[in-house]
Amino acid sequence: MGEFEIIDHYFRGLNGREGVLVGIGDDCAVVDWPGPLAISTDTLVAGVHFPEDADAASIGHRCLAVNLSDLAAMGATPLGFTLALTLPQAEPAWLSGFASGLSRLARRFEMALIGGDTTRGPLTISIHIIGRAPASGSLLRSGGQVGDGVYVSGRLGGALAGLEFVRERGLSATQSEWVRRFLEPEPRVELGQQLAGVASAAIDISDGLLADLNHLVEASGCGASLTLEALPVAAGLTDFYGNAEGLRRAVCGGDEYELCFTVPLAQASSVERVARETGVALTRIGELVPGESIHCQLHGAEWQSGEAGGYEHF
Amino acid sequence: MGEFEIIDHYFRGLNGREGVLVGIGDDCAVVDWPGPLAISTDTLVAGVHFPEDADAASIGHRCLAVNLSDLAAMGATPLGFTLALTLPQAEPAWLSGFASGLSRLARRFEMALIGGDTTRGPLTISIHIIGRAPASGSLLRSGGQVGDGVYVSGRLGGALAGLEFVRERGLSATQSEWVRRFLEPEPRVELGQQLAGVASAAIDISDGLLADLNHLVEASGCGASLTLEALPVAAGLTDFYGNAEGLRRAVCGGDEYELCFTVPLAQASSVERVARETGVALTRIGELVPGESIHCQLHGAEWQSGEAGGYEHF
Numbered sequence A, B: 001m002g003e004f005e006i007i008d009h010y011f012r013g014l015n016g017r018e019g020v021l022v023g024i025g026d027d028c029a030v031v032d033w034p035g036p037l038a039i040s041t042d043t044l045v046a047g048v049h050f051p052e053d054a055d056a057a058s059i060g061h062r063c064l065a066v067n068l069s070d071l072a073a074m075g076a077t078p079l080g081f082t083l084a085l086t087l088p089q090a091e092p093a094w095l096s097g098f099a100s101g102l103s104r105l106a107r108r109f110e111m112a113l114i115g116g117d118t119t120r121g122p123l124t125i126s127i128h129i130i131g132r133a134p135a136s137g138s139l140l141r142s143g144g145q146v147g148d149g150v151y152v153s154g155r156l157g158g159a160l161a162g163l164e165f166v167r168e169r170g171l172s173a174t175q176s177e178w179v180r181r182f183l184e185p186e187p188r189v190e191l192g193q194q195l196a197g198v199a200s201a202a203i204d205i206s207d208g209l210l211a212d213l214n215h216l217v218e219a220s221g222c223g224a225s226l227t228l229e230a231l232p233v234a235a236g237l238t239d240f241y242g243n244a245e246g247l248r249r250a251v252c253g254g255d256e257y258e259l260c261f262t263v264p265l266a267q268a269s270s271v272e273r274v275a276r277e278t279g280v281a282l283t284r285i286g287e288l289v290p291g292e293s294i295h296c297q298l299h300g301a302e303w304q305s306g307e308a309g310g311y312e313h314f
Helices: A003-014 A056-072 A092-108 A158-165 A173-183 A189-195 A209-220 A237-241 A243-252 A265-278 B003-014 B056-074 B092-108 B158-165 B173-183 B189-195 B209-220 B237-241 B243-252 B265-278
Strands: A020-022 A029-031 A037-045 A077-087 A112-120 A124-132 A149-153 A201-204 A223-227 A259-263 A282-289 A294-298 A301-303 B020-022 B029-031 B037-045 B077-087 B112-120 B124-132 B149-153 B201-204 B223-227 B259-263 B282-289 B294-298 B301-303
Touching: A003 A092, A003 A112, A029 A077, A029 A112, A037 A056, A037 B077, A037 B112, A037 B124, A056 A077, A056 A092, A056 A124, A056 A173, A056 A189, A056 A201, A077 A092, A077 A189, A077 B037, A077 B124, A112 B037, A124 B037, A124 B077, A124 B124, A149 A265, A158 A173, A158 A237, A158 A243, A173 A237, A189 A259, A189 A265, A201 A209, A209 A223, A209 A243, A209 A259, A209 A294, A237 A243, A259 A265, A265 A282, B003 B092, B003 B112, B029 B077, B029 B112, B037 B056, B056 B077, B056 B092, B056 B124, B056 B173, B056 B189, B056 B201, B077 B092, B077 B189, B149 B265, B158 B173, B158 B237, B158 B243, B189 B259, B189 B265, B201 B209, B209 B223, B209 B243, B209 B259, B209 B294, B237 B243, B259 B265, B265 B282
Parallel strands: A077 A112, A223 A294, B077 B112, B223 B294
Antiparallel strands: A020 A029, A029 B037, A037 A124, A037 B029, A077 A124, A149 A259, A149 A282, A201 A259, A223 A282, A294 A301, B020 B029, B037 B124, B077 B124, B149 B259, B149 B282, B201 B259, B223 B282, B294 B301
């Protein structure tokens, strides 16, 4: 099966969408999407970002989900994406599974696959995603002000546990849910859209709450104070790992793709409305403070993770 | 050196350009570039698309050049790109060389690097490129009509020879020029822009003249007849390989990144003007004919390459 047949057979069905003047099959796609546009790229490498033998449909879901999460963190509306797929071989069962996971998520957000490149090599997937930036202004990392509340969506720590269980069989329901969180993260697209005009700053949690919030406070030129007893920890995590380690995983674990965002006091009541309308739990875990670091408290005592911040690839 | 330091140190200088509202450093870039936009992606894998030990600056040049070539084939004007860089390790000398080759070409075309992702893994570079589609309409593969002349830019066959000599030392000047053609192809951006409104169809030559022209005639619903004695063969090629093999390499060799395009008879005089204004040799090598295949003639006799068309990755 050649490069052109792969694109034709597995991916051409995602070609259409309003504003796509030229889709897959020419030297470039041509799109007429009114700006401003939000644009991002994320790469997943087998053996680094997911186990080599992970389910192909999950890989398809995950590589688009992590890119959608970047749009979500800006409050942007998904429009389309390109797919640069490097494969050791063209295996129909794998390609079919991969395309199904990818397509399901793309259709859910009415996205067009506007271009791609299929090459031979170690399994590596780069997606480049394009969305419409919100009319009320993009959710930047730099918009936070001292006094703003710090919030997170969902519950944290499950994805890291899932990564550790991903190769095991006979898992409990709770463990299976952690694995699903790792393999098939839910990008918070609608939440991000609703937060545009409400939140002052936002970031998605890919490297871990502390590491990502650290990017936000650095960009906003302030510090943060967190009250960890308020932190929503993934179901079953402290039962399994104990209170201290369960909490540490929720604070430091990556691959969550929840949103961490800040909201001015005057907008605090809007957060409840957004939570209701999106059906996503939103929890206030602290506030922005003067300074340039993040202080965590647990039941009134200072808490430290014992880790240097965030995942570094090199 | 961490992921953020790599981006900061080597690539942040390319961040600015008119219309870039948010550059590198947030979850997405935000751009306000009036559409329609031409968008493409191309991936280079070490050991597949270039030798693992190729000069880092050449790799930096090449990975952007092949993407610029896709914009050129549409007649589009470069605006910006994202860079998904997967590296086995963060080696400062390599990164510095890579960034210098990439930056030189980016600056020449006034492009902004608007985003990226740096991950650990086997050396793989995906660039996603964005340009402004020409106001007179994009140069599609599908616009050719029976009777249109078929043209190529530059001289063909050198890049394939260069690939074979790329690891050798003590090369002749001619051989070094072939290697340069392979490692540092010249994207025909200005030529593509000038051909918008003149050419009826265009494609860039990445897989080989015959293979790529075949895509064009398929999309245009016709065939082509080529007169190979007119084909501009790279300097020194037939001296080195003999007439027959030199010609075969010019007809079938990939990695050229010259443009192959078609021009209606009524526009034929404009081709000379475009050649003069761009300084690029443009040669008429045949015409579009009824049917669905490409026939090649050499001194009145039918000529066959003896190859199935084009490079297939799988």
